[in-house]
Amino acid sequence: MKPPAFHIMAKPIGALCNLDCQYCFYLEKEKLYADNENFKMTEVVLERFVRDYIAGQNVPEVTFGWQGGEPTLMGVDFYRKAVELQKRYSKGKTIHNTLQTNGTLLDDEWCRFFKENGFLVGLSIDGPRELHDHYRVTRKGEPTFDEVIRGLELLQKHEVEFNTLTVVHADNVRHPLPVYRFLKEIGSGFIQFIPLVERKPDGKPGSLTFAEPPSPDQPAPGEAVTEWSVPAEAYGDFLIKIFNEWITQDVGNVFVQHFDVALGNWMGMGSSLCVFSETCGSAMAVEHNGDLFSCDHYVYPKFKLGNLMNQSLGDMAGSNAQAGFGQAKKESLPEYCRKCDVRFACNGECPKHRFILTPDGEPGLNYLCAGYQKFFRHIAPAMNTMGRLLQQERPAADIMEMIRQSN
Numbered sequence: 001m002k003p004p005a006f007h008i009m010a011k012p013i014g015a016l017c018n019l020d021c022q023y024c025f026y027l028e029k030e031k032l033y034a035d036n037e038n039f040k041m042t043e044v045v046l047e048r049f050v051r052d053y054i055a056g057q058n059v060p061e062v063t064f065g066w067q068g069g070e071p072t073l074m075g076v077d078f079y080r081k082a083v084e085l086q087k088r089y090s091k092g093k094t095i096h097n098t099l100q101t102n103g104t105l106l107d108d109e110w111c112r113f114f115k116e117n118g119f120l121v122g123l124s125i126d127g128p129r130e131l132h133d134h135y136r137v138t139r140k141g142e143p144t145f146d147e148v149i150r151g152l153e154l155l156q157k158h159e160v161e162f163n164t165l166t167v168v169h170a171d172n173v174r175h176p177l178p179v180y181r182f183l184k185e186i187g188s189g190f191i192q193f194i195p196l197v198e199r200k201p202d203g204k205p206g207s208l209t210f211a212e213p214p215s216p217d218q219p220a221p222g223e224a225v226t227e228w229s230v231p232a233e234a235y236g237d238f239l240i241k242i243f244n245e246w247i248t249q250d251v252g253n254v255f256v257q258h259f260d261v262a263l264g265n266w267m268g269m270g271s272s273l274c275v276f277s278e279t280c281g282s283a284m285a286v287e288h289n290g291d292l293f294s295c296d297h298y299v300y301p302k303f304k305l306g307n308l309m310n311q312s313l314g315d316m317a318g319s320n321a322q323a324g325f326g327q328a329k330k331e332s333l334p335e336y337c338r339k340c341d342v343r344f345a346c347n348g349e350c351p352k353h354r355f356i357l358t359p360d361g362e363p364g365l366n367y368l369c370a371g372y373q374k375f376f377r378h379i380a381p382a383m384n385t386m387g388r389l390l391q392q393e394r395p396a397a398d399i400m401e402m403i404r405q406s407n
Contacts (some may be wrong), residue, residue: 056314103151236371252397281326
């Protein structure tokens with residue numbers, strides 16, 4: 001059964017990137033297409049993708065998400081063509097575009113294009129210079145902070161709407177407030193934190209750099225994590241310290257994705273972020289050649305749904321395979337999770353991270369469980385208060401004055 005709406009993360013340049021971030025899980029995907037000398041999406045594939053993606057959405061607004069690798073390696077003319085095709089096939093629907101970039105290749109032409117066409121740009125930056133440059137380096141091992149800031153300044157010069165994405169790893173997790181305050185200082189009004197969790201390879205012949213994530217329906221205890229992966233409890237502490245500052249100073253002015261999503265779950269509205277939803281499966285990834293996969297984190301042969309050149313995106317999104325993939329997130333929860341008092345806020349997070357044992361030895365517990373339990377229990381009183389404020393048709397930001405008065 002075709003879903004009324006679904007999201008596809010487009011990878012027009014595949015896994016190719018001009019940087020060599022040590023922790024990047026996607027660079028290795030190049031090995032899946034070892035015989036492909038040209039990773040660029042052709043105009044034929046682009047047109048089929050744009051046409052079919054819009055046609056498959058039974059909603060008035062459609063959002064295209066462009067990622068990589070580094071999507072700006074395609075060149076600005078590729079996206080001019082994409083916008084032209086979107087207008088041709090929109091059939092009255094409103095079209096939005098987002099693009100996630102490391103920012104190092106941006107120039108005035110790029111930023112003029114973004115502004116003229118209303119692109120929302122996500123900028124990847126891991127904090128102040130010493131924290132950002134710890135892992136985000138060029139292919140020569142050189143730091144990238146100055147080039148990213150140059151790209152940021154160009155976005156601001158041309159008044160391009162942007163947000164920031166920060167990977168939280170073993171190094172910057174120890175500096176939550178410097179990271180948060182830095183992001184505010186550079187003008188980020190919408191902040192995303194992505195916990196870095198990657199397992200070491202299992203050593204099997206032909207295995208990729210990182211271990212393949214467990215199937216959503218078959219969670220299992222896995223291998224040790226890489227040295228740059230974020231420790232679970234440290235990640236909880238990271239979020240708590242930032243939340244403590246945000247709840248007293250920045251509610252309504254700075255939007256932190258984790259906090260917004262948590263409030264939605266506390267109010268019974270459901271999660272707008274797949275990792276905290278009860279089920280998943282409505283966010284897929286399409287590679288440069290048209291191959292469609294169940295999820296950006298599951299770009300492996302057994303999770304390939306088909307190719308858009310010979311199957312419709314709507315049919316693949318509504319296939320039994322994809323429905324099963326999404327439903328398995330809920331059905332595979334261990335009993336330990338089902339009894340948890342903050343399950344409604346977490347829902348076991350991403351199946352990709354479910355590879356440790358519960359205290360009673362059941363497989364399928366999320367690696368980050370201890371951190372999330374700590375975080376969600378800490379924010380519960382504030383979430384309850386903000387929920388009541390919104391139900392009273394008052395702004396959630398009123399909680400800041402309430403805290404000041406109580407102190």
